[in-house]
Amino acid sequence: MTLEPFATHEVFNQTPPFVDVNLAALDKPLLGALEAFGDAGAAPSAIAQAAGLGAAENFELARLANENPPKLKVFNARGERQDFVEFHPAYHALMRQSIAAGLASSTFEGSAALLASGKGKPRGKEHVARSALHYLMSGIEAGHLCPVTMTHAGVAALAVAPTLLKTLMPRVGSRIYDASFKPFWEKRGVTLGMGMTEKQGGSDVRANTTRAEHVAADEYEITGHKWFLSAPMCDAFLILAQAAGGLTCFLMPRFRPDGTLNALRLQRLKDKAGNRSNASSEAEFAKAFAWRIGEEGRGVPTIIEMVRLTRLDCITSSAGLMRMGLALAMHHARHRIAFQRKLVDQPAMRATLADLALSVEAATAVALRLALAFDRAGEDPTESVYARLITPAIKFAVCKAAPGFLYEAMECLGGNGYVEESPLPRLYREAPVNAIWEGSGNIMALDVLRAARRDGEGAERLLAELARETQDLPEAETLVQRVKTGLARRNAEGSARCVTQALAMLAAAAALTKCAPPSIAEAFARTRFHGGHSLFGVADLESECGQLLERALPAG
Protein backbone atom coordinates (compact mmCIF):
# COMPACT_ATOMS: atom_id res chain seq x y z
CA MET A 1 0.00 0.00 0.00
CA THR A 2 1.36 3.45 -0.88
CA LEU A 3 0.70 6.28 1.46
CA GLU A 4 -0.31 9.66 0.12
CA PRO A 5 2.57 12.12 0.53
CA PHE A 6 1.98 14.34 3.57
CA ALA A 7 2.14 17.50 1.47
CA THR A 8 0.07 19.87 3.57
CA HIS A 9 2.06 23.07 3.12
CA GLU A 10 5.23 24.65 1.90
CA VAL A 11 7.69 25.90 4.51
CA PHE A 12 8.83 29.42 3.75
CA ASN A 13 9.56 32.75 5.48
CA GLN A 14 11.46 31.01 8.26
CA THR A 15 14.90 32.38 9.19
CA PRO A 16 18.00 30.30 8.37
CA PRO A 17 20.16 29.46 11.40
CA PHE A 18 22.69 32.08 12.43
CA VAL A 19 25.73 29.78 12.22
CA ASP A 20 29.06 29.50 10.38
CA VAL A 21 29.70 33.20 10.81
CA ASN A 22 32.78 35.12 11.89
CA LEU A 23 31.39 36.70 15.03
CA ALA A 24 34.15 39.32 15.27
CA ALA A 25 34.16 40.37 11.61
CA LEU A 26 30.40 41.06 11.79
CA ASP A 27 30.71 43.12 14.96
CA LYS A 28 31.72 46.69 14.06
CA PRO A 29 31.36 48.06 17.61
CA LEU A 30 33.73 45.35 18.86
CA LEU A 31 36.27 46.06 16.11
CA GLY A 32 36.07 49.79 16.84
CA ALA A 33 36.65 49.18 20.55
CA LEU A 34 39.59 46.89 19.80
CA GLU A 35 41.15 49.50 17.52
CA ALA A 36 40.72 52.20 20.15
CA PHE A 37 41.71 50.28 23.26
CA GLY A 38 43.71 47.27 22.08
CA ASP A 39 47.17 46.82 20.58
CA ALA A 40 47.81 47.60 16.93
CA GLY A 41 46.89 44.11 15.74
CA ALA A 42 44.01 43.50 18.17
CA ALA A 43 41.13 43.79 15.69
CA PRO A 44 42.59 41.52 12.95
CA SER A 45 43.74 39.09 15.59
CA ALA A 46 40.19 38.88 17.06
CA ILE A 47 38.84 38.20 13.55
CA ALA A 48 41.42 35.42 13.11
CA GLN A 49 40.63 33.93 16.54
CA ALA A 50 36.90 34.07 15.85
CA ALA A 51 37.29 32.09 12.62
CA GLY A 52 35.93 28.83 14.02
CA LEU A 53 34.04 30.22 16.98
CA GLY A 54 30.75 30.82 15.20
CA ALA A 55 30.75 27.38 13.55
CA ALA A 56 27.47 25.45 13.62
CA GLU A 57 29.23 22.74 15.70
CA ASN A 58 29.95 25.24 18.46
CA PHE A 59 26.32 26.32 18.76
CA GLU A 60 25.46 22.63 18.90
CA LEU A 61 28.01 22.02 21.67
CA ALA A 62 26.42 24.88 23.61
CA ARG A 63 22.95 23.35 23.25
CA LEU A 64 24.15 19.89 24.26
CA ALA A 65 26.14 21.10 27.27
CA ASN A 66 23.03 22.85 28.62
CA GLU A 67 20.46 20.19 27.76
CA ASN A 68 22.64 17.57 29.48
CA PRO A 69 23.57 19.23 32.76
CA PRO A 70 26.28 17.85 35.03
CA LYS A 71 25.49 14.98 37.41
CA LEU A 72 26.88 14.42 40.89
CA LYS A 73 28.28 10.90 41.44
CA VAL A 74 28.82 10.81 45.19
CA PHE A 75 30.05 7.19 45.27
CA ASN A 76 31.95 5.01 42.85
CA ALA A 77 30.77 1.53 41.80
CA ARG A 78 32.36 -0.01 44.92
CA GLY A 79 30.45 2.33 47.21
CA GLU A 80 33.51 4.40 48.05
CA ARG A 81 33.10 8.15 48.41
CA GLN A 82 34.43 10.00 45.36
CA ASP A 83 32.40 13.27 45.08
CA PHE A 84 32.78 13.31 41.33
CA VAL A 85 30.81 15.46 38.90
CA GLU A 86 30.24 14.01 35.47
CA PHE A 87 29.87 16.43 32.55
CA HIS A 88 28.60 15.87 29.02
CA PRO A 89 31.36 15.59 26.37
CA ALA A 90 30.07 18.87 24.86
CA TYR A 91 31.07 20.70 28.07
CA HIS A 92 34.56 19.21 27.91
CA ALA A 93 34.86 20.21 24.25
CA LEU A 94 33.98 23.82 25.13
CA MET A 95 36.42 23.80 28.04
CA ARG A 96 39.16 22.46 25.78
CA GLN A 97 38.49 25.20 23.26
CA SER A 98 38.42 28.10 25.73
CA ILE A 99 41.52 26.96 27.60
CA ALA A 100 43.41 26.37 24.34
CA ALA A 101 42.44 29.89 23.25
CA GLY A 102 44.11 31.26 26.40
CA LEU A 103 40.98 32.42 28.25
CA ALA A 104 42.25 30.86 31.48
CA SER A 105 45.79 32.06 31.18
CA SER A 106 46.71 34.50 28.42
CA THR A 107 47.17 37.62 30.53
CA PHE A 108 49.54 35.85 32.92
CA GLU A 109 51.64 34.05 30.34
CA GLY A 110 55.27 34.95 30.85
CA SER A 111 54.73 35.10 34.59
CA ALA A 112 56.20 31.62 35.06
CA ALA A 113 59.62 32.97 34.09
CA LEU A 114 59.12 35.98 36.36
CA LEU A 115 58.27 33.72 39.27
CA ALA A 116 61.17 31.37 38.57
CA SER A 117 63.55 34.33 38.64
CA GLY A 118 62.07 35.39 42.00
CA LYS A 119 62.11 38.98 40.70
CA GLY A 120 58.46 39.83 40.79
CA LYS A 121 54.77 39.06 41.04
CA PRO A 122 52.70 37.99 38.04
CA ARG A 123 51.06 40.99 36.40
CA GLY A 124 48.21 40.69 33.96
CA LYS A 125 48.68 42.09 30.45
CA GLU A 126 46.63 42.27 27.28
CA HIS A 127 43.33 42.17 29.09
CA VAL A 128 41.71 43.92 26.14
CA ALA A 129 42.39 41.02 23.75
CA ARG A 130 41.33 38.43 26.31
CA SER A 131 38.18 40.36 27.22
CA ALA A 132 37.18 40.53 23.55
CA LEU A 133 37.54 36.77 23.25
CA HIS A 134 35.66 36.25 26.51
CA TYR A 135 32.82 38.41 25.16
CA LEU A 136 32.68 36.39 21.94
CA MET A 137 32.75 33.04 23.74
CA SER A 138 30.07 34.16 26.21
CA GLY A 139 27.71 34.64 23.28
CA ILE A 140 28.24 31.01 22.30
CA GLU A 141 28.17 29.40 25.77
CA ALA A 142 28.70 31.22 29.03
CA GLY A 143 28.25 28.45 31.61
CA HIS A 144 31.58 26.71 31.04
CA LEU A 145 33.36 30.04 31.38
CA CYS A 146 32.79 29.97 35.16
CA PRO A 147 35.84 27.74 35.91
CA VAL A 148 37.78 29.37 33.06
CA THR A 149 37.27 32.78 34.64
CA MET A 150 38.10 31.56 38.15
CA THR A 151 41.28 29.86 36.95
CA HIS A 152 42.44 33.04 35.26
CA ALA A 153 41.53 35.27 38.18
CA GLY A 154 42.88 32.88 40.84
CA VAL A 155 46.44 33.69 39.79
CA ALA A 156 45.97 37.26 41.05
CA ALA A 157 45.10 36.03 44.56
CA LEU A 158 47.89 33.44 44.54
CA ALA A 159 50.45 36.16 43.86
CA VAL A 160 50.92 36.50 47.64
CA ALA A 161 52.02 32.83 47.81
CA PRO A 162 54.83 32.78 45.23
CA THR A 163 56.20 29.31 46.10
CA LEU A 164 52.84 27.66 45.59
CA LEU A 165 52.12 29.73 42.53
CA LYS A 166 55.45 28.66 41.04
CA THR A 167 54.28 25.03 41.17
CA LEU A 168 50.82 25.85 39.84
CA MET A 169 51.73 28.37 37.17
CA PRO A 170 53.02 25.99 34.48
CA ARG A 171 49.78 24.01 34.81
CA VAL A 172 47.45 27.02 34.99
CA GLY A 173 49.21 28.55 32.00
CA SER A 174 49.59 25.40 29.91
CA ARG A 175 46.55 25.94 27.64
CA ILE A 176 45.85 22.22 28.03
CA TYR A 177 42.51 21.14 29.44
CA ASP A 178 43.10 18.04 31.52
CA ALA A 179 39.79 16.74 32.90
CA SER A 180 41.35 13.72 34.65
CA PHE A 181 40.55 13.37 38.34
CA LYS A 182 43.93 13.17 40.05
CA PRO A 183 46.29 15.36 42.12
CA PHE A 184 47.07 18.62 40.35
CA TRP A 185 50.82 18.02 40.39
CA GLU A 186 50.26 14.95 38.17
CA LYS A 187 48.24 16.91 35.61
CA ARG A 188 49.22 18.89 32.53
CA GLY A 189 46.58 21.55 33.02
CA VAL A 190 44.57 22.58 36.08
CA THR A 191 41.52 24.68 36.90
CA LEU A 192 40.82 26.74 40.03
CA GLY A 193 37.54 27.47 41.84
CA MET A 194 36.51 29.77 44.68
CA GLY A 195 34.49 29.26 47.87
CA MET A 196 33.37 32.29 49.86
CA THR A 197 29.57 32.09 50.21
CA GLU A 198 28.10 30.29 53.23
CA LYS A 199 24.51 29.64 54.28
CA GLN A 200 24.36 32.53 56.75
CA GLY A 201 25.98 35.07 54.44
CA GLY A 202 27.37 35.60 50.97
CA SER A 203 27.82 39.34 50.45
CA ASP A 204 28.84 39.64 54.09
CA VAL A 205 31.74 37.16 53.96
CA ARG A 206 33.01 38.29 57.34
CA ALA A 207 30.07 36.28 58.72
CA ASN A 208 31.84 33.08 57.51
CA THR A 209 31.91 30.41 60.22
CA THR A 210 34.13 27.84 58.48
CA ARG A 211 37.17 27.32 60.71
CA ALA A 212 40.85 26.84 59.92
CA GLU A 213 43.19 25.12 62.36
CA HIS A 214 46.90 25.57 61.99
CA VAL A 215 48.83 22.31 61.52
CA ALA A 216 52.36 23.23 60.46
CA ALA A 217 54.07 26.03 58.50
CA ASP A 218 51.43 27.22 55.98
CA GLU A 219 49.34 24.02 56.29
CA TYR A 220 45.86 24.11 57.87
CA GLU A 221 42.81 21.91 58.37
CA ILE A 222 39.48 23.44 57.33
CA THR A 223 36.14 22.44 58.86
CA GLY A 224 32.80 23.88 57.78
CA HIS A 225 30.86 24.37 54.58
CA LYS A 226 30.25 26.47 51.47
CA TRP A 227 26.69 27.09 50.29
CA PHE A 228 27.84 27.77 46.74
CA LEU A 229 30.96 26.14 45.31
CA SER A 230 30.81 26.32 41.53
CA ALA A 231 32.74 24.11 39.13
CA PRO A 232 33.51 21.57 41.88
CA MET A 233 35.70 19.49 39.55
CA CYS A 234 38.32 22.21 39.74
CA ASP A 235 41.68 20.95 40.97
CA ALA A 236 41.91 23.43 43.85
CA PHE A 237 39.79 26.18 45.42
CA LEU A 238 40.54 29.56 46.93
CA ILE A 239 38.58 29.32 50.19
CA LEU A 240 37.83 31.81 52.97
CA ALA A 241 37.85 30.49 56.55
CA GLN A 242 38.29 31.88 60.07
CA ALA A 243 41.82 31.26 61.41
CA ALA A 244 43.11 32.39 64.80
CA GLY A 245 44.10 35.73 63.26
CA GLY A 246 40.75 36.29 61.49
CA LEU A 247 39.26 35.63 58.08
CA THR A 248 42.00 34.12 55.92
CA CYS A 249 42.38 32.89 52.36
CA PHE A 250 43.43 29.28 51.66
CA LEU A 251 44.08 27.06 48.68
CA MET A 252 42.29 23.73 49.14
CA PRO A 253 43.32 21.01 46.65
CA ARG A 254 40.96 18.16 45.69
CA PHE A 255 43.77 15.73 46.73
CA ARG A 256 46.01 15.97 49.78
CA PRO A 257 49.79 16.15 49.26
CA ASP A 258 49.97 12.37 49.99
CA GLY A 259 47.71 11.75 46.97
CA THR A 260 44.56 10.72 48.89
CA LEU A 261 41.20 12.38 48.25
CA ASN A 262 40.86 15.54 50.37
CA ALA A 263 38.03 15.78 52.92
CA LEU A 264 35.84 17.92 50.67
CA ARG A 265 32.37 16.47 50.26
CA LEU A 266 29.86 17.61 47.67
CA GLN A 267 26.40 17.51 49.25
CA ARG A 268 24.36 18.20 46.14
CA LEU A 269 24.29 20.28 42.96
CA LYS A 270 22.11 23.39 42.78
CA ASP A 271 19.06 23.27 40.51
CA LYS A 272 19.51 26.65 38.81
CA ALA A 273 17.39 29.02 36.70
CA GLY A 274 20.13 29.05 34.06
CA ASN A 275 23.89 28.46 33.90
CA ARG A 276 22.98 24.82 33.48
CA SER A 277 26.13 23.56 31.78
CA ASN A 278 28.07 24.67 34.85
CA ALA A 279 27.86 22.69 38.10
CA SER A 280 27.34 24.68 41.31
CA SER A 281 27.61 22.55 44.42
CA GLU A 282 27.03 22.75 48.15
CA ALA A 283 30.11 21.44 49.92
CA GLU A 284 31.27 20.44 53.38
CA PHE A 285 34.83 20.20 54.65
CA ALA A 286 35.87 17.93 57.52
CA LYS A 287 39.46 18.81 58.44
CA ALA A 288 40.19 19.32 54.74
CA PHE A 289 43.82 20.04 53.94
CA ALA A 290 44.66 23.57 52.72
CA TRP A 291 47.59 25.92 52.30
CA ARG A 292 47.32 29.45 53.68
CA ILE A 293 47.44 32.18 51.00
CA GLY A 294 48.61 35.49 52.42
CA GLU A 295 48.61 36.42 56.08
CA GLU A 296 46.02 35.35 58.65
CA GLY A 297 43.28 37.97 58.86
CA ARG A 298 43.99 39.22 55.31
CA GLY A 299 41.45 36.92 53.62
CA VAL A 300 39.28 39.60 52.06
CA PRO A 301 42.08 41.77 50.59
CA THR A 302 43.74 38.58 49.25
CA ILE A 303 40.68 37.15 47.51
CA ILE A 304 39.56 40.58 46.31
CA GLU A 305 42.50 40.50 43.89
CA MET A 306 40.75 37.52 42.27
CA VAL A 307 37.27 39.03 42.48
CA ARG A 308 38.36 42.22 40.68
CA LEU A 309 39.13 40.07 37.64
CA THR A 310 36.03 37.87 37.87
CA ARG A 311 33.94 41.07 37.97
CA LEU A 312 35.54 42.22 34.73
CA ASP A 313 34.53 38.88 33.21
CA CYS A 314 30.94 39.27 34.48
CA ILE A 315 30.82 42.51 32.51
CA THR A 316 32.28 41.10 29.28
CA SER A 317 30.06 38.05 29.65
CA SER A 318 26.91 40.17 29.96
CA ALA A 319 27.99 42.33 27.03
CA GLY A 320 28.67 39.13 25.03
CA LEU A 321 25.24 37.68 25.87
CA MET A 322 23.60 40.95 24.82
CA ARG A 323 25.61 41.04 21.62
CA MET A 324 24.53 37.53 20.67
CA GLY A 325 20.89 38.43 21.44
CA LEU A 326 21.20 41.48 19.19
CA ALA A 327 22.89 39.52 16.37
CA LEU A 328 20.11 36.89 16.47
CA ALA A 329 17.42 39.58 16.49
CA MET A 330 19.05 41.45 13.58
CA HIS A 331 19.55 38.25 11.60
CA HIS A 332 15.90 37.33 12.06
CA ALA A 333 14.68 40.81 11.15
CA ARG A 334 16.74 40.76 7.96
CA HIS A 335 15.02 37.52 6.84
CA ARG A 336 11.51 37.49 8.22
CA ILE A 337 8.71 39.16 6.23
CA ALA A 338 5.53 40.39 7.90
CA PHE A 339 2.87 42.47 6.24
CA GLN A 340 4.76 42.29 2.89
CA ARG A 341 7.92 43.88 4.28
CA LYS A 342 11.02 42.55 5.98
CA LEU A 343 10.94 43.20 9.71
CA VAL A 344 14.18 45.16 9.43
CA ASP A 345 12.34 47.62 7.17
CA GLN A 346 9.37 48.10 9.51
CA PRO A 347 9.83 51.43 11.32
CA ALA A 348 8.70 50.21 14.77
CA MET A 349 11.04 47.20 14.59
CA ARG A 350 13.89 49.43 13.38
CA ALA A 351 13.39 51.70 16.37
CA THR A 352 13.49 48.71 18.74
CA LEU A 353 16.57 47.18 17.11
CA ALA A 354 18.40 50.52 17.01
CA ASP A 355 17.77 51.05 20.72
CA LEU A 356 19.06 47.54 21.49
CA ALA A 357 22.08 48.16 19.25
CA LEU A 358 22.87 51.40 21.09
CA SER A 359 22.98 49.55 24.41
CA VAL A 360 25.36 46.95 22.99
CA GLU A 361 27.56 49.68 21.50
CA ALA A 362 27.90 51.20 24.97
CA ALA A 363 28.36 47.92 26.84
CA THR A 364 31.06 46.75 24.41
CA ALA A 365 32.89 50.07 24.41
CA VAL A 366 33.02 50.47 28.17
CA ALA A 367 33.87 46.80 28.81
CA LEU A 368 36.97 47.04 26.63
CA ARG A 369 37.84 50.49 27.96
CA LEU A 370 37.76 48.95 31.43
CA ALA A 371 39.96 46.07 30.29
CA LEU A 372 42.47 48.67 29.11
CA ALA A 373 42.45 50.21 32.59
CA PHE A 374 43.40 46.78 34.00
CA ASP A 375 46.33 46.71 31.57
CA ARG A 376 47.52 50.18 32.56
CA ALA A 377 46.65 50.27 36.26
CA GLY A 378 50.17 49.22 37.32
CA GLU A 379 51.81 52.27 35.76
CA ASP A 380 49.12 54.93 35.74
CA PRO A 381 47.35 56.01 38.98
CA THR A 382 44.34 57.47 37.12
CA GLU A 383 43.85 54.17 35.30
CA SER A 384 44.09 52.40 38.63
CA VAL A 385 41.29 54.62 40.00
CA TYR A 386 39.31 54.00 36.80
CA ALA A 387 39.59 50.22 37.30
CA ARG A 388 38.68 50.50 40.98
CA LEU A 389 35.60 52.75 40.55
CA ILE A 390 34.32 51.83 37.14
CA THR A 391 34.40 48.03 37.65
CA PRO A 392 31.58 48.00 40.25
CA ALA A 393 29.72 50.78 38.42
CA ILE A 394 29.72 48.92 35.11
CA LYS A 395 29.10 45.53 36.69
CA PHE A 396 26.01 47.13 38.21
CA ALA A 397 24.80 48.81 35.03
CA VAL A 398 25.63 46.27 32.32
CA CYS A 399 24.93 43.02 34.21
CA LYS A 400 21.60 44.34 35.49
CA ALA A 401 20.58 45.56 32.02
CA ALA A 402 21.25 42.22 30.31
CA PRO A 403 18.12 40.23 31.34
CA GLY A 404 15.69 42.97 30.18
CA PHE A 405 17.72 43.41 27.02
CA LEU A 406 17.58 39.68 26.21
CA TYR A 407 13.86 39.58 26.82
CA GLU A 408 13.42 42.29 24.19
CA ALA A 409 15.81 40.55 21.77
CA MET A 410 13.77 37.37 22.29
CA GLU A 411 10.57 39.17 21.38
CA CYS A 412 12.12 40.38 18.12
CA LEU A 413 12.02 36.72 17.00
CA GLY A 414 8.37 36.40 17.96
CA GLY A 415 7.33 32.92 19.09
CA ASN A 416 10.50 31.35 17.69
CA GLY A 417 12.51 33.37 20.21
CA TYR A 418 10.69 31.73 23.11
CA VAL A 419 11.35 28.20 21.90
CA GLU A 420 14.39 26.21 22.97
CA GLU A 421 15.49 25.54 19.37
CA SER A 422 16.64 29.16 19.32
CA PRO A 423 19.55 30.02 21.63
CA LEU A 424 17.57 32.95 23.08
CA PRO A 425 15.83 31.19 25.97
CA ARG A 426 19.22 29.94 27.14
CA LEU A 427 20.85 33.38 26.82
CA TYR A 428 17.91 34.91 28.68
CA ARG A 429 18.17 32.41 31.56
CA GLU A 430 21.92 32.87 31.73
CA ALA A 431 21.83 36.66 32.01
CA PRO A 432 20.78 37.32 35.66
CA VAL A 433 23.60 35.35 37.25
CA ASN A 434 26.28 37.86 36.26
CA ALA A 435 24.47 40.48 38.33
CA ILE A 436 24.06 38.18 41.34
CA TRP A 437 27.44 36.48 41.74
CA GLU A 438 30.75 38.24 42.38
CA GLY A 439 28.89 41.02 44.21
CA SER A 440 25.16 41.66 43.68
CA GLY A 441 23.70 44.98 42.52
CA ASN A 442 23.49 46.82 45.84
CA ILE A 443 26.90 45.53 46.87
CA MET A 444 28.36 47.01 43.68
CA ALA A 445 26.63 50.34 44.26
CA LEU A 446 27.88 50.47 47.87
CA ASP A 447 31.35 49.54 46.62
CA VAL A 448 31.37 52.59 44.35
CA LEU A 449 30.61 54.79 47.38
CA ARG A 450 33.29 53.05 49.46
CA ALA A 451 35.95 53.40 46.76
CA ALA A 452 35.14 57.08 46.25
CA ARG A 453 35.24 57.71 50.00
CA ARG A 454 38.60 56.01 50.40
CA ASP A 455 40.24 57.85 47.55
CA GLY A 456 38.32 61.11 47.21
CA GLU A 457 41.15 62.79 45.34
CA GLY A 458 41.38 59.91 42.84
CA ALA A 459 37.61 59.94 42.33
CA GLU A 460 37.70 63.68 41.67
CA ARG A 461 40.52 63.23 39.15
CA LEU A 462 38.60 60.48 37.39
CA LEU A 463 35.41 62.55 37.26
CA ALA A 464 37.34 65.49 35.80
CA GLU A 465 38.73 63.19 33.11
CA LEU A 466 35.28 61.77 32.29
CA ALA A 467 33.88 65.31 32.22
CA ARG A 468 36.58 66.36 29.75
CA GLU A 469 35.95 63.35 27.51
CA THR A 470 32.18 63.93 27.44
CA GLN A 471 32.18 67.75 27.35
CA ASP A 472 30.66 67.93 23.85
CA LEU A 473 27.78 65.61 24.71
CA PRO A 474 24.31 66.89 25.66
CA GLU A 475 23.57 67.00 29.39
CA ALA A 476 27.05 65.69 30.30
CA GLU A 477 27.73 68.53 32.71
CA THR A 478 24.44 67.85 34.53
CA LEU A 479 25.33 64.17 34.85
CA VAL A 480 28.81 64.95 36.19
CA GLN A 481 27.22 67.21 38.80
CA ARG A 482 24.75 64.47 39.74
CA VAL A 483 27.61 62.04 40.38
CA LYS A 484 29.59 64.63 42.37
CA THR A 485 26.60 65.55 44.54
CA GLY A 486 25.67 61.88 45.03
CA LEU A 487 29.20 60.93 46.11
CA ALA A 488 29.47 63.92 48.45
CA ARG A 489 26.16 63.19 50.24
CA ARG A 490 26.65 62.21 53.89
CA ASN A 491 24.07 59.42 53.99
CA ALA A 492 24.53 58.30 50.42
CA GLU A 493 23.53 54.62 50.71
CA GLY A 494 19.89 55.23 49.83
CA SER A 495 20.90 56.81 46.52
CA ALA A 496 23.82 54.45 45.85
CA ARG A 497 22.15 52.90 42.82
CA CYS A 498 21.30 56.33 41.42
CA VAL A 499 24.87 57.65 41.62
CA THR A 500 26.32 54.34 40.38
CA GLN A 501 24.06 54.29 37.34
CA ALA A 502 24.95 57.90 36.56
CA LEU A 503 28.67 57.17 36.83
CA ALA A 504 28.29 54.10 34.62
CA MET A 505 26.44 56.09 31.94
CA LEU A 506 29.13 58.75 32.02
CA ALA A 507 31.92 56.16 31.66
CA ALA A 508 30.07 54.42 28.83
CA ALA A 509 29.57 57.68 26.92
CA ALA A 510 33.23 58.61 27.46
CA ALA A 511 34.28 55.21 26.07
CA LEU A 512 32.00 55.70 23.05
CA THR A 513 33.67 59.04 22.25
CA LYS A 514 36.91 57.09 21.78
CA CYS A 515 35.71 54.19 19.67
CA ALA A 516 32.40 54.89 17.94
CA PRO A 517 31.26 57.54 15.44
CA PRO A 518 30.42 60.85 17.23
CA SER A 519 26.72 60.47 16.35
CA ILE A 520 26.55 57.24 18.40
CA ALA A 521 28.07 58.79 21.52
CA GLU A 522 25.75 61.77 21.07
CA ALA A 523 22.69 59.49 20.72
CA PHE A 524 23.71 57.57 23.83
CA ALA A 525 24.00 60.77 25.88
CA ARG A 526 20.72 62.13 24.51
CA THR A 527 18.74 58.97 25.30
CA ARG A 528 20.46 57.63 28.46
CA PHE A 529 21.77 60.56 30.49
CA HIS A 530 18.38 61.65 31.82
CA GLY A 531 17.99 58.27 33.54
CA GLY A 532 14.54 57.45 32.18
CA HIS A 533 15.43 54.71 29.68
CA SER A 534 13.43 51.68 30.78
CA LEU A 535 11.92 50.16 27.62
CA PHE A 536 13.61 49.56 24.27
CA GLY A 537 12.23 51.27 21.19
CA VAL A 538 10.83 54.32 22.95
CA ALA A 539 13.94 56.49 22.50
CA ASP A 540 14.03 58.75 19.46
CA LEU A 541 16.89 57.36 17.38
CA GLU A 542 15.49 58.10 13.93
CA SER A 543 18.56 59.93 12.63
CA GLU A 544 21.03 57.28 13.85
CA CYS A 545 18.86 54.22 13.16
CA GLY A 546 20.39 53.17 9.80
CA GLN A 547 23.91 53.60 11.10
CA LEU A 548 23.23 51.63 14.29
CA LEU A 549 21.65 48.74 12.41
CA GLU A 550 24.40 48.55 9.81
CA ARG A 551 27.04 48.53 12.55
CA ALA A 552 25.11 45.89 14.50
CA LEU A 553 24.98 43.42 11.61
CA PRO A 554 26.04 44.45 8.12
CA ALA A 555 23.40 43.75 5.46
CA GLY A 556 24.10 41.09 2.85
Ligand SMILES: Cc1cc2nc3c(=O)[nH]c(=O)nc-3n(C[C@H](O)[C@H](O)[C@H](O)COP(=O)(O)OP(=O)(O)OC[C@H]3O[C@@H](n4cnc5c(N)ncnc54)[C@H](O)[C@@H]3O)c2cc1C
Ligand atom coordinates in the same frame (compact mmCIF):
# COMPACT_ATOMS: atom_id res chain seq x y z
C1 LIG B 1 24.88 30.10 40.04
C2 LIG B 1 25.66 30.63 41.19
C3 LIG B 1 26.94 30.18 41.41
C4 LIG B 1 27.69 30.66 42.47
N1 LIG B 1 28.96 30.21 42.65
C5 LIG B 1 29.67 30.64 43.71
C6 LIG B 1 30.99 30.15 43.95
O1 LIG B 1 31.53 29.36 43.18
N2 LIG B 1 31.64 30.56 45.05
C7 LIG B 1 31.08 31.44 45.92
O2 LIG B 1 31.72 31.78 46.90
N3 LIG B 1 29.85 31.93 45.72
C8 LIG B 1 29.13 31.56 44.64
N4 LIG B 1 27.87 32.03 44.44
C9 LIG B 1 27.26 32.86 45.45
C10 LIG B 1 27.11 34.33 45.12
O3 LIG B 1 28.37 34.94 45.03
C11 LIG B 1 26.21 34.93 46.20
O4 LIG B 1 24.92 34.37 46.03
C12 LIG B 1 26.17 36.44 46.15
O5 LIG B 1 27.40 36.98 46.48
C13 LIG B 1 25.09 37.00 47.10
O6 LIG B 1 25.22 36.46 48.39
P1 LIG B 1 23.98 35.79 49.12
O7 LIG B 1 23.38 34.81 48.19
O8 LIG B 1 24.41 35.31 50.42
O9 LIG B 1 22.94 36.96 49.27
P2 LIG B 1 22.93 38.07 50.43
O10 LIG B 1 24.32 38.46 50.76
O11 LIG B 1 22.04 37.64 51.50
O12 LIG B 1 22.24 39.28 49.63
C14 LIG B 1 20.86 39.26 49.30
C15 LIG B 1 20.51 40.59 48.65
O13 LIG B 1 20.75 41.63 49.58
C16 LIG B 1 21.58 42.62 49.02
N5 LIG B 1 22.38 43.20 50.08
C17 LIG B 1 23.33 42.59 50.84
N6 LIG B 1 23.87 43.45 51.70
C18 LIG B 1 23.26 44.65 51.49
C19 LIG B 1 23.37 45.95 52.07
N7 LIG B 1 24.29 46.22 53.01
N8 LIG B 1 22.57 46.94 51.60
C20 LIG B 1 21.67 46.71 50.63
N9 LIG B 1 21.52 45.51 50.05
C21 LIG B 1 22.30 44.49 50.47
C22 LIG B 1 22.38 41.92 47.94
O14 LIG B 1 22.79 42.83 46.91
C23 LIG B 1 21.37 40.91 47.43
O15 LIG B 1 20.56 41.50 46.45
C24 LIG B 1 27.12 31.60 43.36
C25 LIG B 1 25.82 32.06 43.14
C26 LIG B 1 25.09 31.59 42.07
C27 LIG B 1 23.70 32.08 41.86
